[in-house]
Amino acid sequence: MTTENAAAGTTGEKYEPTASQKKLLRLVYIMGLLLVLLFLGLIGGVVWKAMKPKPPAAAQDMSMGLGLSSADITSVELDGNTMAITTKGEIIVVDFAKRKVLLREPLAQ
Secondary structure, eight states, X not given: OOHHHHHHTOXXXXXXXXXXXXXXXXXXXXXXXXXXXXXXXXXXHHHHHHHSOOOOOXXXXXXXXXXXXXXXXXXXXXXXXXXXXXXXXXXXXXXXXXXXXXXXXXXXX
């Protein structure tokens, strides 16, 4: 044994892993490769999603079919999600959140 080998702590014998150690090492390599491929797939998915154009939002029909003309409306009052429309012949109360007519009452003449 030389002094260099003694200082380095080696005796000149080569280490030879067993068959089960080789299998485990091969498994670690496969899992590392799989992890890298999944990470690249994630990055590719994010880039693909960012580059894909978004479809235009469908225009919502806000008409509720009240059958009113602008000449019939005398006043409109808002209170939160409800709107009271006063016309020449009736009062209409509409709930915006539910998109429903809550009240449609004729005016007493």
